[in-house]
Amino acid sequence: MATLHTVNKSPFGASALQSCLNHAKDGDAILMFEDGVYGAAQGTIIADAVAAKSGSLSLYVLKGDADARGIADARLIEGVTPVDYAGFVELAASHDRTNNWL
Amino acid sequence: MEDNIKKFLYVNRKAPYGTIYALEALEVVLIGAAFDQDVSLAFLDDGVFQLVKGQNTDGIGVKNFSPTFRALGDYEVTKFYVEKESLEERGLTADDLQEIMYEDEDDDYAEKPSIRLVNRAEMADMMAEQDVVLSF
Amino acid sequence: MSYDVNGTAVEHDEEGYITNLGDWTEDLAGIIASAEEITMNEEHWEVVNFLRSYYEEYQIAPAVRVLIKAIKKSMGPEIGNNKYMYELFPYGPAKQACKIAGLPKPTGCI
Structure with missing residues (x-):
């Protein structure tokens, strides 16, 4: 009964990622895409909060969006898995519901 | 028919007038009410501002849609989950929200409050019980 | 497109709903009703007045099932069915009643 959460806003201008982290249940997945990918980068003010969830949640980033913004795989927070569009679709299909944090 | 009833949650996380999200959500709720599903509304983060009482939009030339929330009981939309932490972070309490009542047809039409205050963990649990989550 | 109310033009959209809710008068209601081939009697007025007060209170025109349920509650099952x-x-x-009452088309009306 797991949920796929998606976040498409930068964590520095919106509360979406923080709110998502606050409401996601163990076993859920979070996919960061569009400006949401900034939440997957190391060394930011929110990185520790994201990394702290990498054990209980599955964390993903849409690779095309991360690459476009100069966030190479090596700069991703440990435990964040890059996925392509097909991977995004698979995640949506394999979860019971999707909750989009706009 | 019972088997076809799904749990629909509309998630409101935006303040009412700065963007169109809140009004759009309300319109979708009104239209969706025709489909006889098990509907809940969630108000968290800036979404709690939608329910604040005393809104007056005369000065900004847009419609004040806050009274429409009070009509939702007629549409059998009677579950408004409001997150306590979101209220507190914004200096609000339940007393700052407008009163929203519905008539319980299964209880001799007794008037009951639609707003249910929940904490963050309860909100997360409620979200995880849904079949469909529509976010605004 | 407009209705002619004693020489004053009141704008309406292509379906006949008036553009500015503030333009509504009882005379206008009668004119819209005629265009809909309805002769207003006491029962019509009860429904129209009910719709106007519902809109005043909630800022929406109710969907038809909501309207009928609410009319049944306030005026009894003889009218509210x-x-x-x-x-x-x-x-x-x-x-039709919303149009005559000068309200927007009900939300969710298909």
Whole structure:
């Protein structure tokens, strides 16, 4: 009964990622895409909060969006898995519901 | 028919007038009410501002849609989950929200409050019980 | 497009709903009703007045099932039932009565 959460806003201008982290249940997945990918980068003010969830949640980033913004795989927070569009679709299909944090 | 009833949650996380999200959500709720599903509304983060009482939009030339929330009981939309932490972070309490009542047809039409205050963990649990989550 | 109310033009959209809710008068209601081939009687007025007060309070025109339920509650089952309401407003009580009441088309009306 797991949920796929998606976040498409930068964590520095919106509360979406923080709110998502606050409401996601163990076993859920979070996919960061569009400006949401900034939440997957190391060394930011929110990185520790994201990394702290990498054990209980599955964390993903849409690779095309991360690459476009100069966030190479090596700069991703440990435990964040890059996925392509097909991977995004698979995640949506394999979860019971999707909750989009706009 | 019972088997076809799904749990629909509309998630409101935006303040009412700065963007169109809140009004759009309300319109979708009104239209969706025709489909006889098990509907809940969630108000968290800036979404709690939608329910604040005393809104007056005369000065900004847009419609004040806050009274429409009070009509939702007629549409059998009677579950408004409001997150306590979101209220507190914004200096609000339940007393700052407008009163929203519905008539319980299964209880001799007794008037009951639609707003249910929940904490963050309860909100997360409620979200995880849904079949469909529509976010605004 | 406009209705002519004693020489004053009141704008309406292509379906006949008036553009500015503030333009509504009882005379206008009678004119819209004539265009809908309805002769206003006491029962029609009860429904129209009910719709106007519902809009005043909630800022929406109710969907038809909500309207009928609410009318049943406030005026009793003799008026608040499908058959009677469709006799009063043959092309749909919410649609036609809202138009006559000067309200926008009901949300969710298909």
